[in-house]
Amino acid sequence: MREVSFGQYYPANSFVHKCDPRAKILFLIVYIVAIFLGKDFYALGACAAVFLLAALFSGVSFRALLRSVKAILFLLLFMTVLNLFFYEGTTVLWQWGIIRITKEALYYTLFLALRLFLLVLGSSLLTLTTTPVSLADGLESLLSPLKLIRFPVHELALIMSIALRFIPILTDETGRIMNAQKARGADFETGGLIKRVKALVPTLIPLLISAFRRADELGDAMDARCYSGSKVRTKYKKLTFTWRDLIAMFVGTALLVGVILVRIYL
Template sequence: MLKDITLGQYFPGNSVIHRLDPRTKLILLVVYMVALFVASGWVSYGVMLLFLLTVIKISTIPGKAIVRGMKPLVMILIFTGVLNLFFTKEGTVLVDFWIITITTGGLERALFMMARILMLITGTFLLTYTTSPISLTDGLESLMGPLKAVKVPVHELSMMMCIALRFIPTLIEETDKIMSAQKARGADFESGKLIERAKALIPILVPLFISAFRRADELATAMECRCYQGGEGRTKMKQLHYTRIDFAAFGVVTLVVAAIVVLKRFGL
């Protein structure tokens, strides 16, 4: 069922990670990603993994949910692994068969790249799992604030993102409903050839688009009725504030990054 899509879904909770300022989480995610690319040895990756697992533990997000979110990415992982495995020619040859040559260097590189992708994605998931879409866009708007000086419509962009994020679950629910209604009339989405399956989507897509346009129209009217006129002079009900836990988080991440840089010096 569509409802099982967990990619980017918010898991309500009250852990320290949930309570961090969204800006802190965004900045630290970027720092974490850079650190992942800086790290080049297995020891560094061990440190990063330890850090990641600790954050997952603190966030109280069930491990199952994270694993489930990975499912759509299995293909990318396999692809990366296979590419690196076959096209890296370093170290001693392990297998040499027909056109396939697997070297120790290739094996190490494949595992390394897969670990990197997995950790990158898990980190991103942690952000969206622990941050509600609204506070996420709030954080983005605030971080992009300086760009207003160069005429970037920051508020409009974040409002668009906010609306888009807000309507993903609604549209998924709507799709589910339409699918059920068409299935009740005997529509079959699961069997048949590719073309037949594509054709079977028409009874879903037409009503879905119509309802999306209707919703957009209604939302625009409702916003206008409440005098929405863009970001000019608009105040926020929830002001963002950095607190002690944010400074603590910055501290911890700085330590991790320092450790990675030192380890890199020693080639670990």
């Protein structure tokens, strides 16, 4: 009964949704590189503008986007505070005892926070607009040159896809086993850390056994369906680059070039 929305995929039929996952992954890489190359607010501004453009064409609501930032809010605050007080600067804005805030620290902190913020927003835009399956497909395709050095790209992608497939099943199962142990008086809610970890043993062991049993059965089912590794395998879903991906690549390249130019000439 429990609904698990893993990978936070946001179903829609937008421009960004329709892009090839490879294009989106490459775009994200370029975007991240641009963020890290950018040394001032101009560069970050350009990144933000590109992000806003992508977000606009993704059909994902801003609330959904901001929700993904919530997860790292604590980290963001922690870093901000740390930087604000400990960054060495010369122009003091405010001082109380040994605690002081300098203009440079303020500038640097804001810059860092914005960088992190844009980073997280960009990556969540990818997971929000791409199903886990096509993400795995895209990665497999992008990494396929590694096959030359015998890197098991296909196996890796399959493992990823199976793992994603079993997450909701195992989550459900965890709930069921916990309930069964609760009915036998297990207490997961009180006590110190050690007591709580100990209380998980009666859940984890059956879960582990069940996972092994499932793996065994799945292995048989895969064997029975003629699985034998990647040798003769074909692929049903073929990834194709379209004009959309060209546009995305163009925007990405423009951003990168722009940021590099700013870095050199400003």
